[in-house]
Amino acid sequence: MAGRLLGKRLAHFLERFHQAAFSPKYLFYTNIGISVGLSMVGDAMEQTYEKMVGEIPEWNRTRTVRMGISGLTVGVVCHYWYQYLDYHYPQRTLKTVIIKILLDQFICSPFYMAVFFLTMAVLEDTTWEELKQEIREKALILYAAEWTVWPVAQLINFLLLKPQYRVLYDNTISLGYDIFTSQVKYRKKPTEEVEPKKGK
Template sequence: MAGRVAWKRVKHVLDRFHQAAFCPKYLLYTNIGISVGLSMVGDTMEQTYERVIGELPAWNRIRTVRMGISGLTVGVVCHYWYQYLDYLFPKRNFKVVIVKILLDQFICSPFYIAVFFLTMAVLEHNSWEELQEEIRDKALILYMAEWTVWPLAQFINFLLIKPQYRVFYDNTISLGYDIYTSQVKYRKKPEPKND
């Protein structure tokens, strides 16, 4: 009996939290929090793997914080992007979903990748030339990876997911992509061979 009462209280608190977190008033903050948190989790997972295989001597907290800050900028981009797409194309039919996917892949994905690298360059105090070199070396790799993951994920997102949950859904799918992004971002260049 006491367990049932406790469960009802917990459920009530969770319901109230859910209603507040996903209401229009707080949705931006919820989306940013989810994006920051999962970006940091993805980087931590990637660093754990790098430590296990001996590529990284210890966890780099600064790197994880930087990835979290990049999640903040991306969270803002995704929040407003999905609202804009839903404003332009409010229906949920096959044709509209395909249009949204194509716009997402051809407009938002390159913009998102550019924002990611720009945010990281600012945080790492990189020069304009270093930013350009990193974009040349790594942006296409991330963009090609986007095409393997996001069309199907966004089909589900735009067809089935309620608008207030789009960024949450996006970020849960993106956890694996965040691990890959961290790997690509911090991949060491091979040493030039001396002949």
Template sequence: MFSRTQWRRVVQSLNRCHSIAFSKRYLLYTNLGISISLSMVGDTIEQSYERYVGEIDGWNRMRTFRMGIGGFTVGFVCHFWYQYLDYRYPTRSIGTVMRKILLDQVICSPFYITVFFITMGLLERQSWEEFQAEVMEKAVVLYMAEWTVWPAAQFINFFLIKPRYRVFYDNSMSLGYDIYTSKVKYRKKPSLESPEA
């Protein structure tokens, strides 16, 4: 059992870590670490489900690693995008929040989905034709899913959450979306071959 003094020391240590991690000096690193970690967790959860239903045989570590790098690029974009929005629109009025949501959906969402597919295409050494085909098939699916989830989530983010916690909140909310992104990215095309007679 911890004594009251030991609990106080633990809480003080956690507060110190929190203050450092979310300080201006280290916020980018914190946001990138969160984005990488949760992208990898999302892919691991999706692969666990795919193994459970028999779609894959084992855990593809390279796939999870690539999703983590995808999380890095998306986290980088989100970090600076939120800083720009908060600088350009510093108030928390309903009108300002709605403007931020619209800009986020119309500008940032397509941009970071594109950055994600470019990152994955480079890591997977896709040809230009393969990249184009994948974006045409899958990016629209992800973008439409964004419109079902993020306007409400971003209302909370822009209206209630302090700016330094925006990417943390975004990533916490997006764990389910990261699972879905992994599913869409790695879903197999249905076979065009006719079954044997």
């Protein structure tokens, strides 16, 4: 009896939390929290793998925090980008969804990656020349990966999901992509004080 009552109270609490978190009043903060949290989880998972195969000696907390901060900046981009798309293209017809997918791939994806690299460059005190070189080496790899994942993922997002769940869905799908992003970002990275050199 006590267990059933506790279960009902917990369910009631979760329902109220869900309604508040995804309400227009708090949705921005929810989306930012999701983006930061899952970016850090993705990097932690990638570092766990790198440590397991001997590429790094230990988990680099600074790197994970930096990836979380990058999640904050790109989370802001995603929040307002989806609002823009849903405001200007509210229909759920196949034609409208395809337009939104193409806009997402050709406009938001490159901008998203630019924000990511710029954020990390600021956090790592990277020079402008180093930033340009990193973009030349890594941006195309990440953008090609975007085309293998996101057109189909966004078809589901734009066609089936309610607008308030877009960033949550985006970040859930992004978890695997964030692991890949972390791997590409820190591939063959020179030795730094807070970032041990990997064995590749």
